[in-house]
Amino acid sequence: MKNKNSKVIVLIQSRLSSNRLPGKALLSINGLPIIILCAKRAANTGKKVKVVTSDESTDDEICKVLEIYKIPYFRGSLENVLKRFNDALSDMNDNDLVFRLTADNVLPDGEFLDEMESDFKKSNVDIIGCDSTKSNLPYGISAELTKVKYIRESYKLTNNPYDLEHVTPYLYRNKKSKIFVSNKISYNKNLRVTIDTFDDYISVASLFHGIANPTRIPIKKILNNIKFMKYRPLYKESKKPLTLGGVQFGMKYGITNINGMTKPTESIKIIRHAISEGIEYIDTAASYGESEKIIGKALTGGWSSRIKIITKLLPFNGFKNKNQIPWSLHVRNSVLNSCINLKTNFINTLMLHRAEHLHNKKIIAELLVLKDQGIIGNIGFSVQNPKELEYTLCNKDVSIIQMPFNILDYRWNSVINDIKNEKNKRKIIIHARSPLLQGLLISNDEKKWKLAGVSNNKEVINWLKNTYKFYEKKSIADLCISFVNSQDWIDSVVVGIDTLQKLFLNLESISMPLINKNYLDEIINSRPKINEKSLDPSKWKIFTT
DSSP states (O other): OOOTTTOEEEEEEOOOOSSSTGGEEEEEEETHHHHHHHHHHHHSSEEEEEEEESSGGGHHHHHHHHHHTTTTTTOOSSSOOHHHHHHHTSOOOTSSSSEEEEEOOOOOHHHHHHHHHHHHHSOOOOOOOTTTHHHTTTTTOOOOOOOOOOHHHHHHHHHHHHOOOOOOOOHHHSSSSEEOOOSOOOOOOTOOOOOOHHHHHHHHHHHHTTOOTTTOOOHHHGGGGGGGGOOOOBBBBBBBOOOOEEEESSSSSSSTSOOOOOOOOHHHHHHHHHTTTOOEEOOTTTTTTTTHHHHHTTTTTTGGGGGGGEEOOOTTTOOOSSSSSSSHHHHHHHHHHHHHHTTOOOOOEEEEOOOHOOOOOOOHHHHHHHHHHTTTEEEEEEESSSSHHHHHHTTTTTEEEEEOOTEEETTTTTTTTHHHHHHSSSSOOOEOOOOOTTTTTGOOHHHHHHTTTOTHHHHHHHHHHHHHHTTOOHHHHHHHHHHHHOOOOOOOOEEEEOOOHHHHHHHHHSSSSOOHHHHHHHHHSSSSSOOOOGGGGGGGGGGGO
């Protein structure tokens, strides 16, 4: 039985020494410092609130602001947060209730906490908390509730550094717990409304657009302001960042492309939004028309430090080098020209995408020199077929491999175990490109499929339509990207994007939970088989001649 007369306190964890956004607790939203907004929202139905911060001088400013707004606070250990909570509860009884909130989540309010408290009192559990997926809430609307005595027990019985930093993990391992599901609030569970970076701050602040009293407005009404949200960032549950393909920024690309090259102004918007959403790489090439130059322009003004660039050596098509000019000079000129276009002195990954280049010892030797000189960080190779992949896996100089892979592609079955074995031996990154097969997989145009040599196109189109619905994906594109992203040997999916709308849709696909192995096997076993040459766009020309 829960003690109906127990007191309740809300402890809000806060410090100024954040690694990613120092001082964020004092940033302003609608004229209020974040820590004050968080505290006042939590207290707006009458709950007692106390901020627990550190006794380090770095947090003196938090305390000064709390005093101005007459918000109670407690100061304790910076590193041992569990001790800080334990000590802050010294005047509470064992059966009193304690909420744990963090100051980077400003949306939780008194109504939300009241509902959680009611659920806790009716449940035979020791701790109740939110789960980013199962609670059906945006990432950043969360709280935890337990009894004071369990915080005290945790403090006495655990020395695990993770437990000390995060306060409640010991309880979830050793006590009865429950995931809170609100009856009043349900929203896009992949939406990110926590404040961990400056982009997060801009996005969450924009949710309060036009709100006169941000301390009283219910969560539902705040989420109605999604249309004003600056970036609409998504919580990336899969932990696999998207790689932004850059070919569309420099040339017309793709069998289904009817709009041509993306306009430079639109390309720059896409690139900067993608970086704000947390993508890790932008993929381009010296041969992708104006792509490098457009990307270089987009990365000016501080954007370049937040992204890794992959570009590719010039293909030297038809180039006959009869020793008049050393290969090393051609390689260096290609790389330095890419640096000029990208407005950078360092390229994270320089890829080869011609098999003869990987076999050319002089080219590899020069790339190793450029790596030693700090001009490039990694040597990569963009393979076209399993034979090239097998050879590349044996080359220890190559640390990133890019390969075409999609939901219909069975060509790689024989080498997937080789990839996994090599990844167990050394650090090697696998990027999968063309998950939509140049957009063909999301096209209903039978003429396009015939141009790619797919004679059973009706069967394939119907299978794709039925499969995305059966597995409850949002679209065929969502199914295809999720399938590739869910492969445990793939580290990132390269997706070409030509509009902001497609960027958000593809980011949502990447952020969704991974497809489990049983479902992946079902999809593989049910998929129709197509001509092997149809899986390689470089062979499509044979079907049009």
